[in-house]
Amino acid sequence: MPGGALLxxxxxxxxxxxALVASVLVALVCAVTGTYxxxxxxxxxxxxxxxxxxPGIAAALLMGVSGVLGAAVSAAVMMTGISVITRKSRLSSxxxxxxxxxxxxxxxxxxxxxxxxxxxxxxxxxxxxxxxxTTSDLLWQSGALAxxxxxxxxxxxxxxxxxxxxxxxxxxxxxxxxxxxxxLVLVAITVVASFQSVGTLLVLGMLVAPAASGALxxxxxxxxxxxxxxxxxxxxxxxxxxxxxxxLAAGGSIVFVxxxxxxxxxxxxxxxxxxxxAEVPHQHEHRH
Amino acid sequence: MTKNFNASSLxxxxxxxxxxLSLAAxxxxxxxxxxxxxxxxxxxxxxxxxxxxxxxxxLPDVVVTYSVLAAVVxxxxxxxxxxxxxxxxxxxxxxxEPSAKDLENINNAAFVVANGLNFEEGxxxxxxxxxxxxxPVFFVGEHITVRxxxxxxxxxxxxxxxxxxxxxxxSKDDDHDHDDDDHGDDDHGDDDHGDDDHDHxxxxxxxxLSPAVMLEMLPELSGELGAALGVDLTTxxxxxTADLTALDTELQSIMSGVAECELVxxxxxLGYFADRYGCETxxxxxxxxxxxxxxxxxxxxxxxxxxxxxGAKVIFTSLGTPQAVANQIAKETGVEIVExxxxxxxxxxxYADFMRLVANQIAxxxx
Numbered sequence: 253m254p255g256g257a258l259l260x261x262x263x264x265x266x267x268x269x270x271a272l273v274a275s276v277l278v279a280l281v282c283a284v285t286g287t288y289x290x291x292x293x294x295x296x297x298x299x300x301x302x303x304x305x306x307p308g309i310a311a312a313l314l315m316g317v318s319g320v321l322g323a324a325v326s327a328a329v330m331m332t333g334i335s336v337i338t339r340k341s342r343l344s345s346x347x348x349x350x351x352x353x354x355x356x357x358x359x360x361x362x363x364x365x366x367x368x369x370x371x372x373x374x375x376x377x378x379x380x381x382x383x384x385x386t387t388s389d390l391l392w393q394s395g396a397l398a399x400x401x402x403x404x405x406x407x408x409x410x411x412x413x414x415x416x417x418x419x420x421x422x423x424x425x426x427x428x429x430x431x432x433x434x435x436l437v438l439v440a441i442t443v444v445a446s447f448q449s450v451g452t453l454l455v456l457g458m459l460v461a462p463a464a465s466g467a468l469x470x471x472x473x474x475x476x477x478x479x480x481x482x483x484x485x486x487x488x489x490x491x492x493x494x495x496x497x498x499x500l501a502a503g504g505s506i507v508f509v510x511x512x513x514x515x516x517x518x519x520x521x522x523x524x525x526x527x528x529x530a531e532v533p534h535q536h537e538h539r540h
Numbered sequence: 541m542t543k544n545f546n547a548s549s550l551x552x553x554x555x556x557x558x559x560x561l562s563l564a565a566x567x568x569x570x571x572x573x574x575x576x577x578x579x580x581x582x583x584x585x586x587x588x589x590x591x592x593x594x595x596x597x598x599l600p601d602v603v604v605t606y607s608v609l610a611a612v613v614x615x616x617x618x619x620x621x622x623x624x625x626x627x628x629x630x631x632x633x634x635x636x637e638p639s640a641k642d643l644e645n646i647n648n649a650a651f652v653v654a655n656g657l658n659f660e661e662g663x664x665x666x667x668x669x670x671x672x673x674x675x676p677v678f679f680v681g682e683h684i685t686v687r688x689x690x691x692x693x694x695x696x697x698x699x700x701x702x703x704x705x706x707x708x709x710x711s712k713d714d715d716h717d718h719d720d721d722d723h724g725d726d727d728h729g730d731d732d733h734g735d736d737d738h739d740h741x742x743x744x745x746x747x748x749l750s751p752a753v754m755l756e757m758l759p760e761l762s763g764e765l766g767a768a769l770g771v772d773l774t775t776x777x778x779x780x781t782a783d784l785t786a787l788d789t790e791l792q793s794i795m796s797g798v799a800e801c802e803l804v805x806x807x808x809x810l811g812y813f814a815d816r817y818g819c820e821t822x823x824x825x826x827x828x829x830x831x832x833x834x835x836x837x838x839x840x841x842x843x844x845x846x847x848x849x850x851g852a853k854v855i856f857t858s859l860g861t862p863q864a865v866a867n868q869i870a871k872e873t874g875v876e877i878v879e880x881x882x883x884x885x886x887x888x889x890x891y892a893d894f895m896r897l898v899a900n901q902i903a904x905x906x907x
Contacts, residue, residue, distance in 0.1 A: 261837070261841065264841070265837075265840075265841055265844065265872065266868070266871070266872050267837075267840060267865075267868045267869065267872065268837060268841075270868075271837070365637065365639070375832075376862070379834070381862055381864050381865060383835055383837060383840060383865050383868065384835075384862055384863070384864025384865035384866075384867065384868050385864070385868075386864065386867075386868075492837065495836060495837045495838070496836075496837040496838045496841065497838060498838070499836045499837075499838040499839055500836060501834045501836065502836070502837055
C-alpha cells in the first residue's frame with residue numbers, strides 16, 4: 253500500500269520523526285540564509301565556514317566543552333582572519349577565504365590526530381549524525397531559526413539592496429561592510445547550530461541547492477525564500493524515505509535529493525521558457 | 541547607519557584575537573601525548589617493566605599494531621625484545637591513520653605483528669609494502685580459521701569458517717574467490733595483491749576476542765618471531781599456551797552461566813567470541829565489520845524489530861559505536877546500553893584480564 257510506505261517509517265520510528273524535524277529546521281534556516289548566499293555569491297565562504305568550524309569543534313570536544321561553543325569561536329576566528337587579510341594586503345577576499353579554509357581544516361586534522369580518545373571524528377562533524385538527533389539539538393536549531401529570521405526581517409531592506417548592487421545599498425545610507433559581516437555571521441550561526449544533527453557539509457548543500465531553485469523560479473527575495481523552504485522540506489522528507497527504503501546514508505540522500513530537485517527544476521524551467529518563446533510569433537499570427 | 545567598524549580598530553582586534561586563538565589551538569595540539577612510544581607491556585605478574593638485574597641492553601623492537609595483540613606478544617617476548625604498539629590504546633584501530641614516526645617504527649622493526657583482514661585499514665599500505673619487500677611481518681589473520689561473512693537476502697551478515705590454518709599451504713574453498721577484488725567498503729587504490737590471501741575483504745578481523753583463536757596462530761608466530769630475533773621461544777610459548785588454554789576454560793565457565801546468549805552489538809565484532817562461547821549475534825547498530833560505516837535508517841528499523849522479536853534487553857556498544865544513535869534506539873526499544881571494552885585494553889594489564897573483563901561485562905548484563 254503506497255500510503256504505508258510513505259508514512260510508516262515515520263509513524264513507527266521516533267528516530268525518523270526527529271531526523272525529519274531536524275532536517276526541516278535546517279531547511280527553514282537555510283532557506284533564509286541560503287537565498288542571500290546564492291544571490292550574493294557567498295557559497296565559497298559558506299563552504300569555508302562549514303570546514304572552518306572543524307578545529308573549533310575538535311578542540312572543544314577535546315577540552316570537554318560544548319562543541320557548539322568551539323564552533324562559534326572557530327567561525328569568529330575565520331571571519332576575522334578573512335577580514336584582516338583582505339584589508340591588510342592586496343590579496344582578494346577569494347584568496348583570503350581559500351587560505352583560512354585550508355588552514356583551519358588542516359588545524360582541525362592535526363588536533364584530531366593528536367587526541368587519544370577523540371569521541372567521534374571529522375567524518376561525523378562533516379556529515380552529522382542525523383539518526384541520533386536529540387531534543388536539545390532541536391532546541392538549538394529552533395533558537396537559531398528564530399535569531400536568523402529576526403535578523404533577516406530587521407535587515408531586510410539593506411540585504412535586498414545589496415543583493416542587487418552594493419552601490420545601491422550605499423547610496424541608500426547602509427554600511428555595506430557592516431551588513432556584509434552581518435550576513436556572514438548569519439551563515440556562521442546557520443552552520444554552527446546545524447552541524448550536530450546534520451553535519452557541516454549537509455548544511456552547505458541545504459544552503460545552496462534549495463535557494464538556487466528559488467532563484468530560478470522567483471524574482472522577489474521573499475518568494476525565493478518560500479520556494480527554498482518548500483524545496484528543502486521536500487528534500488528532507490524524500491531523502492529520509494529513500495535512505496530508509498534503500499539503506500542509504502541519511503544526510504547524503506537528503507542533499508542529493510535537494511540537488512536533483514534543482515536539476516529537474518532547471519530543466520523544466522528552461523523547457524517552459526523555450527516553449528514560451530516559440531509560442532509568441534504563433535499567437536501574433538492568430539490575432540489577425 | 542554605520543557602527544564602529546572602522547578599519548584600524550578592526551585590524552588591531554582582528555590580528556590580536558587571531559594570533560591568540562591560533563597559538564592557543566597549536567598549544568592544545570602539542571600538549572597531547574606522543575602517539576607511539578616504546579611500551580614494555582606488563583606481564584601477568586606485573587613486574588616493573590624496565591628494571592632487571594642485567595645492565596641496560598638495547599633490546600630489539602617488535603612492533604605490534606594494536607594494544608590487545610601487543611599484550612599477547614609481550615608475554616611471548618618478555619625480556620628478549622621491546623614491544624612497540626603503533627595504535628594508541630583508546631583510538632579506534634579501524635580508523636587510525638599513522639604518522640611518519642609510526643611508519644618509521646614499522647620499517648625499522650626487527651619484527652612486525654599485525655592483525656590483517658583489513659583491520660588496521662590505515663596501516664594496510666605500509667604493511668603491504670613491507671610484506672612485498674619480504675620484510676619480517678606476520679599477519680595473524682593468515683594463520684587462523686577465518687570467519688567469512690556472507691550476506692543473505694535481507695543483507696544480514698552471517699559468518700562461517702573456512703580452513704585457512706596454514707600460512708603457506710592455502711587450501712581455498714571453491715565458493716569464494718579470494719583473488720577477486722571484491723572490496724566492498726575498502727577504498728585502497730592498488731588492488732594488486734600477488735599470492736597473499738590476508739586480504740579478505742569479507743573476513744571477520746576481530747580474531748583477538750577468542751583465546752582459542754590466538755592459540756591457533758601461536759606456534760607459527762613464535763616460530764617466525766624466534767627466528768627473526770635469533771632466540772629460542774619454546775619455554776615462553778609453552779607458558780603462553782598453558783595460560784591461554786586455562787583462560788579459555790575460565791571463559792567457558794563464565795559464559796555457561798548465561799542461559800540464552802543473544803547479542804546486539806555496536807558493530808559485527810563478537811563473531812569469534814560468540815562462536816567459541818555459545819552466543820549468537822542477532823544484530824548490530826552498524827551491521828558491518830568496521831566502525832567506518834554509517835548507520836542507515838532502514839537497518840536501524842530492522843534492528844528495532846529484531847530486538848523486539850528476540851526480547852533483547854541490552855545493546856552492547858564499544859569503541860566507534862555512534863553513541864547518539866545507540867542511545868536513540870535504546871530509548872525507543874526500552875533496552876539498556878552496556879559498553880564493552882572489546883577494542884581497548886584500558887585498565888587491563890594482561891590479555892587474560894582483558895578477556896575476563898569483556899566476558900564478565902557480557903555475562904553480568906545478560907543475567
